Amino acid sequence: MPASIRRYINLPNRPAGLPFSDAVLVGNTLYISGRIGLDPATGNAPESIDAEIDFLFGGFQSVLREAGMAMDDLV
Numbered sequence: 001m002p003a004s005i006r007r008y009i010n011l012p013n014r015p016a017g018l019p020f021s022d023a024v025l026v027g028n029t030l031y032i033s034g035r036i037g038l039d040p041a042t043g044n045a046p047e048s049i050d051a052e053i054d055f056l057f058g059g060f061q062s063v064l065r066e067a068g069m070a071m072d073d074l075v
Contacts, residue, residue, distance in 0.1 A: 004026075007025040007067075008024055009023040009025060030064070030067050030069060035056055035059040035063070036059075037052035037056035037059070038055060057071075060074065
């Protein structure tokens with residue numbers, strides 16, 4: 001894929017009409033946009049930092065999976 005071609009990655013069940021993508025694939029590089037560790041069930045920040053980190057990395061994994069990648073591809 002030429003570096004100038006961009007593929008926008010959006011997770012399923014994402015609210016329509018948002019002015020940004022979950023990630024953009026340019027060449028072999030996936031740029032993941034701002035992820036935060038909110039509880040997807042409530043939309044609130046969890047009480048513990050450990051839970052917040054779990055939600056954050058779960059979001060990374062979802063975006064990577066949607067792009068056909070895995071955590072081993074994350075740098």
